[in-house]
Amino acid sequence: MDLYTQTTQQIKITVKPAPIPENSDPERSVFAFSYTIRIENTGEEVVQLLERHWIIRSAESQIAEVIGPGVVGLQPILKGRETFEYTSGAVIHDPVGSMEGSYTFSGADGRRFRVTIPRFDLIYEMVLH
Numbered sequence: 001m002d003l004y005t006q007t008t009q010q011i012k013i014t015v016k017p018a019p020i021p022e023n024s025d026p027e028r029s030v031f032a033f034s035y036t037i038r039i040e041n042t043g044e045e046v047v048q049l050l051e052r053h054w055i056i057r058s059a060e061s062q063i064a065e066v067i068g069p070g071v072v073g074l075q076p077i078l079k080g081r082e083t084f085e086y087t088s089g090a091v092i093h094d095p096v097g098s099m100e101g102s103y104t105f106s107g108a109d110g111r112r113f114r115v116t117i118p119r120f121d122l123i124y125e126m127v128l129h
Contacts, residue, residue: 009043052101
């Protein structure tokens with residue numbers, strides 16, 4: 001699968017999605033995906049990831065909107081030039097979908113700012129017999 005990258009206010013987000021065949025059941029319209037996200041602070045300011053906001057689509061229909069604190073139970077602090085990487089997953093009901101969203105960060109001075117998570121495709125390649 002492809003890599004998707006976007007930089008907002010010196011925070012670079014790179015996403016690598018991948019299907020999980022062993023957790024999928026195409027006959028029941030269950031398509032599982034993992035996605036690995038690398039968050040890179042390309043600036044010098046210390047920042048903290050406070051919140052995530054996801055929009056998940058199956059085909060072109062929105063099936064979920066997720067808003068919550070941090071990622072994978074953490075609210076990581078990134079010093080200048082530091083990175084944080086995590087892997088999570090999603091299940092959709094069609095072989096093609098997408099995800100996109102944003103992270104809310106806090107700067108060293110307490111100001112909050114939003115960082116875009118680029119829209120990325122979830123594609124489960126079906127094998128026809």
